[in-house]
Amino acid sequence: MPYPLSATKLQDYHRCPKSYYFKYERGLKTKAFFVSPALGKALHAALAKIYWDWHYLDPLPKMTWINQCWESVSSLLSSELQASGAEILNTYYCQFIAPLISLRKPLAVEGKIQATLNLCNVDFKITGRYDRLDWLEDGLELIDYKSTKTMPAFDPDEIDLQIGLYYLALEQKYHQSLKQMSLLYVQLGEEIVFEATPEHKQQVEATIGELAVQLRTDSEWQPNPGKQCTKCTYTRYCPAVTDPPDPLPDRAKEQSHLQLSLELD
Numbered sequence: 001m002p003y004p005l006s007a008t009k010l011q012d013y014h015r016c017p018k019s020y021y022f023k024y025e026r027g028l029k030t031k032a033f034f035v036s037p038a039l040g041k042a043l044h045a046a047l048a049k050i051y052w053d054w055h056y057l058d059p060l061p062k063m064t065w066i067n068q069c070w071e072s073v074s075s076l077l078s079s080e081l082q083a084s085g086a087e088i089l090n091t092y093y094c095q096f097i098a099p100l101i102s103l104r105k106p107l108a109v110e111g112k113i114q115a116t117l118n119l120c121n122v123d124f125k126i127t128g129r130y131d132r133l134d135w136l137e138d139g140l141e142l143i144d145y146k147s148t149k150t151m152p153a154f155d156p157d158e159i160d161l162q163i164g165l166y167y168l169a170l171e172q173k174y175h176q177s178l179k180q181m182s183l184l185y186v187q188l189g190e191e192i193v194f195e196a197t198p199e200h201k202q203q204v205e206a207t208i209g210e211l212a213v214q215l216r217t218d219s220e221w222q223p224n225p226g227k228q229c230t231k232c233t234y235t236r237y238c239p240a241v242t243d244p245p246d247p248l249p250d251r252a253k254e255q256s257h258l259q260l261s262l263e264l265d
Helices: 006-014 017-025 038-052 063-073 079-097 157-172 196-215 227-231
Strands: 002-005 108-119 122-136 139-146 180-185 191-197 259-263
Touching: 002 139, 002 180, 006 017, 006 157, 006 196, 038 063, 038 079, 063 079, 079 227, 108 157, 108 196, 122 196, 139 157, 157 196, 157 227, 157 259
Parallel strands: 002 259, 122 259, 139 180
Antiparallel strands: 108 122, 122 139, 180 191
């Protein structure tokens, strides 16, 4: 059975191998809190229809097409969320569609990608999802819709790892290089664009290779003390923070030895 590894998990490993070990290898899960995903899912579905189902016989769709797509996916939402979604898509239309000369049909929407990679004699399977994939003149642009109301601070290294994973997968599937990854914050009407280069691919290969060695040899998962320790829920077990550290609880699972698989978020 493959060892599942997501982009989030790879970023967690880069942040602190010891925390990764506690969370994923020994199964000590943390509590997570999420807002209702209903509005976000509906917005993603509407944007997929807007780009994929448009007939492209005219240069640009009118706002009536945007409203039609929204109405087709939002019927199960409350009236408040329906109104909120319509307002968000109106902002999106004015910001990202209306200024264009013409709307170009994407290569794909809500798609999956898959690739393989062998490092340190370990076979990796890379799979992932994206919201939209566009052709550029010299390569590909991967678009990820974000429905959050705030824009987080980005860790450059973690963004680079995410870009590198997509670069690997898209290069194998489409034989084209990823040129940029764009994050579209639909509730804010803002776009953040990150350039993608072969160096991102090299960086992610190096990080995956390091993780592969850890998993194959059961070597020491070294902690990486830093500001992230203040938010870490595993400090009581970590020798870098607690001396002596507490033993792991009985609920901790035995470390497994599996083939590796990669997944993108």
